[in-house]
Amino acid sequence: MTQLITTLGPKRADELAMILPHEHIFVDLRTPDQPGYAEAEAADVIRLMEPELRRAQAVGVTALVDCAPIGVGRRADILLAVSIAAGMPVVVPTGIYREPWVPDWAYSASESDLSTWMLGELQGTISGTPVQAGFVKLSAGDDSLTMCETKILRAAGHAAAQVGAAIGSHTIRGRVVRDQLDILESVGFPSSRFIWIHASADPDFELNLEMARRGAWIEYDWIGDPSTDALFLDRIQRMLDAGFGNQILLSHDRGWFDPAKPGGGIPKPYTYISEQFLPKLAAAGIHDAIIQSLIADNPFRAFAR
Numbered sequence: 001m002t003q004l005i006t007t008l009g010p011k012r013a014d015e016l017a018m019i020l021p022h023e024h025i026f027v028d029l030r031t032p033d034q035p036g037y038a039e040a041e042a043a044d045v046i047r048l049m050e051p052e053l054r055r056a057q058a059v060g061v062t063a064l065v066d067c068a069p070i071g072v073g074r075r076a077d078i079l080l081a082v083s084i085a086a087g088m089p090v091v092v093p094t095g096i097y098r099e100p101w102v103p104d105w106a107y108s109a110s111e112s113d114l115s116t117w118m119l120g121e122l123q124g125t126i127s128g129t130p131v132q133a134g135f136v137k138l139s140a141g142d143d144s145l146t147m148c149e150t151k152i153l154r155a156a157g158h159a160a161a162q163v164g165a166a167i168g169s170h171t172i173r174g175r176v177v178r179d180q181l182d183i184l185e186s187v188g189f190p191s192s193r194f195i196w197i198h199a200s201a202d203p204d205f206e207l208n209l210e211m212a213r214r215g216a217w218i219e220y221d222w223i224g225d226p227s228t229d230a231l232f233l234d235r236i237q238r239m240l241d242a243g244f245g246n247q248i249l250l251s252h253d254r255g256w257f258d259p260a261k262p263g264g265g266i267p268k269p270y271t272y273i274s275e276q277f278l279p280k281l282a283a284a285g286i287h288d289a290i291i292q293s294l295i296a297d298n299p300f301r302a303f304a305r
């Protein structure tokens with residue numbers, strides 16, 4: 001039986017309903033060498049983000065995937081504290097973001113060192129916390145992978161394949177995803193466990209289809225602005241028509257407490273999909289059973305192991 005690995009322990013499918021597969025509770029987009037990087041008091045993050053998680057629960061969200069790996073301020077201790085305060089299970093990644101957010105230690109680490117580190121977090125816990133990593137989050141340069149990004153990707157493939165975990169990557173261009181899948185397949189990682197994050201960023205929908213044919217998940221995770229709803233509806237409809245309804249993920253890529261801003265800034269809510277977007281899917285003639293699979297079954301299958 002597969003389970004979703006969360007801050008509140010492993011969860012079975014029958015314990016969950018709607019899952020948001022790409023959101024953020026805490027992010028620092030400054031590079032790790034900046035003063036004050038990723039620093040905050042858990043109580044301050046709870047004060048700002050617990051109400052957002054409660055608002056999400058009120059519109060049906062039962063779990064949320066936080067997509068900030070090493071490089072953009074991952075703080076598993078803070079995610080745990082917020083998660084407990086709100087009673088919301090949160091999936092926390094291992095992995096490293098792209099250059100120039102890669103920390104110095106990762107440049108000097110070998111592929112096998114990186115793989116051992118990720119495997120340790122996927123099987124055990126994230127250093128200094130009781131939180132087990134639920135998946136691997138990576139990224140790639142917009143036009144190509146650097147040598148270091150390639151090393152991290154290969155290491156992730158080895159580690160994730162051993163435990164059957166998913167790898168999600170922030171990748172803007174489909175041709176870079178093509179390279180990523182080639183590399184992952186060469187180290188024995190199945191494309192069916194790969195999540196193409198920000199798949200709508202590539203204007204060429206054919207590339208979404210090409211990666212779906214290879215088995216990858218296609219994540220439409222910038223939903224939240226009425227002016228782009230038609231674009232997402234169109235892509236979802238075309239994916240469904242092509243028979244890939246069981247490989248689509250929907251999310252907002254929103255939140256979050258930003259330690260670079262006074263008081264953490266002003267978070268954006270996690271409620272748009274429930275309140276605004278799902279009614280539009282229904283109005284477009286997409287059956288409720290399909291909508292339920294898009295928001296509940298799909299994210300569970302994508303991340304559970």
Ligand SMILES: [Zn+2]
Pocket residue numbers: 022023024067253
């Ligand atoms: Zn994101």
